[in-house]
Amino acid sequence: MSVINVTRSSMPDFEEYCDEIKEIWDSHWLTNMGVKHKALEAGIKEYLGVDNLTLFTNGHLALENIIQAYKLRGEIITTPFTFASTTHAIVRCGCKPVFCDINPVDYTMDADKIEALITDKTVAIIPVHVYGNLCNVEKIQAIAEKHNLKVIYDAAHAFGVSKNGVSSANFGDAAMFSFHATKVFHTIEGGAICYHDEKLRESLNDLKNFGIHGPEEVPFVGGNAKMNEFCAAMGICNLRHLPQEIEKRRIVHEHYMKRLSGVEGLQLNPSQEGVSSNYAYFPVVFDNYKYTRDQVYDRLAKHDIIARKYFYPLTNDFDCYSVLPGFDSSKTPVAKYIADRVLTLPLYADLSITDVDRICDIILE
Numbered sequence: 001m002s003v004i005n006v007t008r009s010s011m012p013d014f015e016e017y018c019d020e021i022k023e024i025w026d027s028h029w030l031t032n033m034g035v036k037h038k039a040l041e042a043g044i045k046e047y048l049g050v051d052n053l054t055l056f057t058n059g060h061l062a063l064e065n066i067i068q069a070y071k072l073r074g075e076i077i078t079t080p081f082t083f084a085s086t087t088h089a090i091v092r093c094g095c096k097p098v099f100c101d102i103n104p105v106d107y108t109m110d111a112d113k114i115e116a117l118i119t120d121k122t123v124a125i126i127p128v129h130v131y132g133n134l135c136n137v138e139k140i141q142a143i144a145e146k147h148n149l150k151v152i153y154d155a156a157h158a159f160g161v162s163k164n165g166v167s168s169a170n171f172g173d174a175a176m177f178s179f180h181a182t183k184v185f186h187t188i189e190g191g192a193i194c195y196h197d198e199k200l201r202e203s204l205n206d207l208k209n210f211g212i213h214g215p216e217e218v219p220f221v222g223g224n225a226k227m228n229e230f231c232a233a234m235g236i237c238n239l240r241h242l243p244q245e246i247e248k249r250r251i252v253h254e255h256y257m258k259r260l261s262g263v264e265g266l267q268l269n270p271s272q273e274g275v276s277s278n279y280a281y282f283p284v285v286f287d288n289y290k291y292t293r294d295q296v297y298d299r300l301a302k303h304d305i306i307a308r309k310y311f312y313p314l315t316n317d318f319d320c321y322s323v324l325p326g327f328d329s330s331k332t333p334v335a336k337y338i339a340d341r342v343l344t345l346p347l348y349a350d351l352s353i354t355d356v357d358r359i360c361d362i363i364l365e
Contacts, residue, residue: 091321251353314336
């Protein structure tokens, strides 16, 4: 049997992509905000229902650039239960991450613990929507307004997710999306920032395009974080099929739920009230199950099924931060508990129900 990876990139038909990139061959315009870039930007804005969106070469640089665009300096409250990028972006921008614990139900930042972490040095909150679960956006917004803080959501897992009909792109001051190949919607590599303040557009364009305003005018020190035309073309194709892709993922997700619900020692990801999911991941917490998370991981691997300890380790346990104060997972015990026990099972649009049953049989036997 072939290897089943934890995820598999969705792709359009080969001919569809070739048709989309033919115009690139005709124009020889490969990057620098060409026709495909502009078309994808317009398409995503319409899909998400946002007024302001800037595309980037990846989600990480999108997050760094929005931190820089807001000129944030100081402490940023965030979560250690996330991918490396979130914490790295804060540190690389010269800010100090202050880690808030997560809640044990949906694994997002515990909004009840935020205010105790706010000091006179706090400048922003960067919560993370996890596995397609949305944070407590209402309470976080109320806290931010009370203390005059920016809210930037790491929404890498939440493209296509909405709450009571409102897109995840509209919460907070800004929301970052990753369009990496493993995501529900991807552009091979890519990312975007959605934001409410239209004045940010110029700053973000300066940051991602060397600060160049014209052939002889460079008034700003910027970097290079532009999405190229080939990635934009892949995004245009994938956006056409996104509703069908999410529906396929839903079918896989529901079969997992059917097979694994009610099993003692298995904590499954619950549905959130009012939230329309994108079924990005299928996390299982092995909490006093007959096998440990690591035993299940190893057993699946022996059958060429690659699950993922996601997120593990916590970012406040990373080796690169071991000498820095404040990086201590004992101060975020719920996140530590979940990180030591969680495993995301394979989930992608083309995963067969037969393979889902095979995975579940191995876990349950």
